[in-house]
Amino acid sequence: MFESLTDRFNSVFKSLSGRGRITESNISDAMREVRKALLEADVNYQVAKQFCKDVREAALGAEVVQSLKPGQVLIKIVQDELTKLMGPEGSDIYYVSPGPxxxxxxxxxxxxxxxxxxxxxxxxxxxxxxxxxxxxxxxxxxxxxxxxxxxxxxxxxxxxxxxxxxxxxxxxxxxxxxxxxxxxxxxxxxxxxxxxxxxxxxxxxxxxxxxxxxxxxxxxxxxxxxxxxxxxxxxxxxxxxxxxxxxxxxxxxxxxxxxxxxxxxxxxxxxxxxxxxxxxxxxxxxRMAGRILGMGDVVSLVEKAQSEYDEKEADKLKNKMAEGKFGLDDFLKQMSKIKNMGGIMSMMKMLPGMAGKMDDLDVDEKEFKRIEAIIRSMTYTERKDPEVLNASRRRRIAAGCGLTVNDVSGLIKTFKRSRDMMKMMASGEGGSMSAMKGMLSGDMSMFNAMGGAGKQKKRSKRKKVKVRGKKRKKR
Missing domain, CATH: 3.40.50.300 (P-loop containing nucleotide triphosphate hydrolases)
Incomplete structure (x- = not known):
């Protein structure tokens, strides 16, 4: 949503962040770029012109000129002006009585x-x-x-x-x-x-x-x-x-x-x-102004989560995680809730600072369908306790979902690793905060690995070839 505009705004702010002070000259340069970005985004010409004029007048005020971090203050001014441009908020439907x-x-x-x-x-x-x-x-x-x-x-x-x-x-x-x-x-x-x-x-x-x-x-x-x-x-x-x-x-x-x-x-x-x-x-x-400027929309993300989860269910899930009893059925339920919330990529876009990092993430939402097919090919006992999945069971599951044994084994291996991480996070043991920070900062290895062992195997082969090549050169 508004990716091109977000990128242009971020490049303008980045160019100003290195300046010690904001002057009339560099504000004029910045507003020229902003106006160009707005027009390229198909914003009405008069609207773009007035918006840049309002931002320029506010930016040249004493508060920004005297600020030690003028770039940050300018971001706040642009956010306020964007909010005014799209506001005020008017989402409430006024119902009459008597109806309809x-x-x-x-x-x-x-x-x-x-x-x-x-x-x-x-x-x-x-x-x-x-x-x-x-x-x-x-x-x-x-x-x-x-x-x-x-x-x-x-x-x-x-x-x-x-x-x-x-x-x-x-x-x-x-x-x-x-x-x-x-x-x-x-x-x-x-x-x-x-x-x-x-x-x-x-x-x-x-x-x-x-x-x-x-x-x-x-x-x-x-x-x-x-x-x-x-x-x-x-x-x-x-x-x-x-x-x-x-x-x-x-x-x-x-x-x-x-x-x-x-x-x-x-x-x-x-x-x-x-x-x-x-x-x-x-x-x-x-909230929309925040998303345009790459600040995310945590409030909307929390509201989405609240609509999908109730308190009792969350407590029950936390206890399962802490006891290490989180099964594949539970994982499937959580995956379904994530899909209802718009998917991983949609949720990540709502996190602050993720706007410019989305291209670096390698998350294929379609891979979740493969995961679902694998899990639904298992019996109740297998979903509850993946430890019982021996070689013959894995072959049967692979045949049932139309995938390879490597895909099934890759999912089970990744799930066990994820379950251990969830257990640490739920019980508050060491490393839980670093694991959470890793996920929020864009380390999506857990979700990438869920894509199947076949995908992982191809990547690892490419990596090995490069290493061998380097060794040959050294000799």
Whole structure:
């Protein structure tokens, strides 16, 4: 997420870190680079220009000029200005009483409106509400069927009917939701490939007929300035309450996220960060600013962990680790939770200082599927106590999962080593802190080794060839 922008900011800060003092000259040079980086990230020109002006004025204040570490102070100023640019925070949904609260989603075709409707329904249900979705997109083929399928997946009712009148469907859907005592009604309206008068008339008529309490514009963040321009046009006709950015996890530039609030004046409410129904997050400007500057987002990481783990389960797991009874079944459960949290790489990106080190890590998320296949080919006794895995059992497991005996042996060996490390960490014995620091600083050898012995073997062979070559030269 925003990798290119993060790299450019870091290079600017690095160039200033060696300066004893910050002067008007080197600030001007730095801001020139920042403006160039923002424009390359597809940030609106006026937004980029004003941002650099604000940072420059703040940086030339007495606090920075007199500071012994001006580079660090400048980072704080840039973080504050980025937070202002994307803020203030406005993620809370205001529910009306008596209900139902009507939320209307608008946006161009292909921006992810229908999927976002399901994600939003799943989110409001997690807040204790009873949602219902209404299929008002009568233009796109299979849009109704898609919403109905998504509704079945999350067990949320969907109102739909065979009609060409979107206003009629929206009004009938609202009546049906009231009969079902729904707390929240989400209207999935139609889109077009581009903003035109027909689209604006249709969404305006639906809005007038249903009087939604909140109207959210769904934008594809990867379209950059196009998303910002369409947001501006929608806002002029609909009076938006907020924006939902989709595909933010795949956006390496960040132009839409940094521009849309400044251009429309409307807050970014939520961000879609994946394809799963659960991948809709509240948008926190301060946390996003930290991630852009490579500072990580530990708060969001902790919130993700809390959603996956409960206190009793954590205590039970800690006791198992301390007693050395952590089995492969337990490992499989933890691996599943890591996948639910977005995977190892996603979690590592949230750690401070990891932004520039991600390319050095050799973690193949697909290897976890191989590990899962190996473990699921074992019996309950074998998963509970890997010590019973003799040669014949390993051959049977390898045949069952379609991998080699070396792969099975490599996993078992690495698991035992990891279990010993976990035991030390859980019991507080010496070396636990250094092991944890190693993992947090990017030493991912444990996860790399999990990729299978075959992968390790190839690497070790290459290493041996190099060593032999050196010996020959010495002779």
């Amino acid at each position: 609260t009507v939320i209307m989603l608008a946006g161009l075709q292909g921006c992810g409106k229908t999927t976002t409707a399901a994600k939003l329904a799943n989110y409001v249900r997690s807040e204790g509400k009873k949602p219902q979705m209404v299929a008002v997109d009568l233009q796109r083929p299979a849009a109704i069927e898609q919403l109905r399928t998504l509704g079945e997946q999350i067990d949320v009712p969907v109102y739909c009917e065979e009609s060409k009148d979107s206003v009629k469907v929206a009004k009938n859907g609202l009546k049906d939701a009231k009969k079902n005592d729904a707390d929240v009604v989400i209207l999935d309206t139609a889109g077009r490939l581009h903003v035109d008068q027909e689209l604006m008339d249709e969404v305006s008529n639906v809005a007038k007929a249903t009087s939604p309490h909140q109207i959210y514009l769904v934008c594809d963040s990867m379209t950059g300035q196009d998303a910002v321009n369409s947001a501006k046009e929608f806002n002029e006709r609909l009076e938006l309450d907020g924006v939902i950015l989709t595909k933010l996890d795949g956006d390496a530039r960040g132009g839409a996220a940094l521009s849309v609030k400044a251009v429309t004046g409307k807050p970014i409410k939520f961000a879609g960060v994946g394809e799963k129904i659960e991948d809709l997050q509240k948008f926190h400007p301060d």
